[in-house]
Amino acid sequence: MHRASFRADDSRTKPAHHEEQADVVYERLQAQTVQADEGSTASFSDLGLGENIVNCLAGLGAPHPFPIQAATIPAILEGKDVLARGRTGSGKTIAFGAPLVESILRSQAGQKREFGRAPRALILAPTRELALQLDRTVQPIARSVGLFTTQIYGGVPQARQVGALKKGVDIIIGTPGRIEDLIDQGKLDLSQVRIVVLDEADHMSELGFLEPMQRILRRVADGAQKLLFSATLDREVAALVDEFLVEPAVYEVAGEDQDSGTIDHRVLVIDHRDKAEILTSLVDRPGKTLVFARTRAYTEMLAEQFEDAGIRAVALHGDLNQAKRTRNLKRLTDGKVSVLVATDVAARGIHVDDIDLVIQADAPADHKTYLHRSGRTGRAGRAGTVVTLVARQRRRKMTELLQNAEIHVAFDDARPGDDVIEELAGRQVDPIA
Incomplete structure (x- = not known):
């Protein structure tokens, strides 16, 4: 046999x-x-x-x-x-x-x-x-x-x-x-x-x-x-x-690797004290954004942080009952909110064709999680961007993870207001005079 x-x-x-x-x-x-x-x-x-x-x-x-x-x-x-x-x-x-x-x-x-x-x-x-x-x-x-x-x-x-x-x-x-x-x-x-x-x-x-x-x-x-x-x-x-x-x-x-061209992968190496400001700046943009966080509490905190900044956002995690989880996902699908903040319960199973930016507020634990999170954008040949935030001391571990995923990624040192953040948020960057 x-x-x-x-x-x-x-x-x-x-x-x-x-x-x-x-x-x-x-x-x-x-x-x-x-x-x-x-x-x-x-x-x-x-x-x-x-x-x-x-x-x-x-x-x-x-x-x-x-x-x-x-x-x-x-x-x-x-x-x-x-x-x-x-x-x-x-x-x-x-x-x-x-x-x-x-x-x-x-x-x-x-x-x-x-x-x-x-x-x-x-x-x-x-x-x-x-x-x-x-x-x-x-x-x-x-x-x-x-x-x-x-x-x-x-x-x-x-x-x-x-x-x-x-x-x-x-x-x-x-x-x-x-x-x-x-x-x-x-x-x-x-x-x-x-x-x-x-x-x-x-x-x-x-x-x-x-x-x-x-x-x-x-x-x-x-x-x-x-x-x-x-x-x-x-x-x-x-x-x-x-x-x-x-x-x-x-x-x-073959030819559908995560770095095949439909998805642009970027890693921002940041100081922890800048994280909240950088995240808010990244999600303040047109289009639909999916943010991944490690814990349920951080998911709720980020959704509230974005709402306080005037950005429509909801959370999705395992502590919510099924009706609320379905309702929050539908709000993103229908365009009533522009940001969904989720734990890895959403890494597989979310199907919203027009998510064009995935942000990993917390880096994933392994390469498979990275692949499935990033698979929420760039679906069916559409273009998308995946941005991962990592602390400077975690850069080496992130490099190893991406090698396991067979993905080639640009690493950028980033601070609030940097051109790379404006670019990823889809805002016009003024040329240097």
Whole structure:
């Protein structure tokens, strides 16, 4: 039985034992490379999707397949297990969502969909925000052919979710914790699930969901198809790959590196006493800005600081209930605020196409977090900027982190009022007389 293989990269792997959390670079999967800059001549119809789904995708703003979609959709429709790595914004949701719906439709051809039917597909995500985001894309595709989705995640009462399951759904999109809760209560039956998607499986593992994912995968139908999509794909998901994926087709999108040109990465080396003033100056700009902070308390403090300066801002972190988290994100999406200050709960799952500036008020702990934070801008080929603030004594650690992420970044010493800050905020810099 052929399994996915990993490429050793010992020169880039750091020891895990260290006083601080080590930024470990795992061995990466060997994969068939898909060139991001190759324009695909295939249409979604050519890839095997039906007319209703193709029309729905056009309505969602996807008239033609992105490279990751062109590569993976035929393999998924053939029933193969698939591993795929492409940066955030490369079109992964459609890459698995559209063929998943098509496959269910084909398998149910000529069958009457019964009330109370068990789900046929499951999509697992690490966070509530990502589950909701996935549903916003997958649900209209499913509805276009008469299939139904439901979201199952914690932090909200389960009654509505249980009610949907009693009526019968075709696709479940949710997080491992609540899904296991409903299984244990006897309210969710996964025995008919024929397709499982693990979206951001590496992040689910980081959050402690490896064993729940394994238990869930052991409950689905024998021989169920497994699809694993992520912006990072390495040895961290080896346990899942080795146990559950059989002869997978493995793809990664080349030419979509974070330094490929759509994102401008900058590091500002600052004195701590200047940090508050520099942050306020950077966010005082047109356009939408996403600011990342390490703690919930600092997130709230920065949002209040920006509001006091007359800049519309809201916070997003784990202490907020789901309704408020959703409302605050929607305020940014709708343009009612221009700044969202978030902890890493927002590093994956936020989809706002027109965020053109990401500021890391606190540098990330590791290279993966950097990649996912910066993936909130420059989506789908749009331009964006990522600015990271670091104290002078942390410059070396930041350099190592960026090397692990394989990103080339300009470092600038910065103080309040410097031209580099004015430039990054999009304000005109007067030429030197």
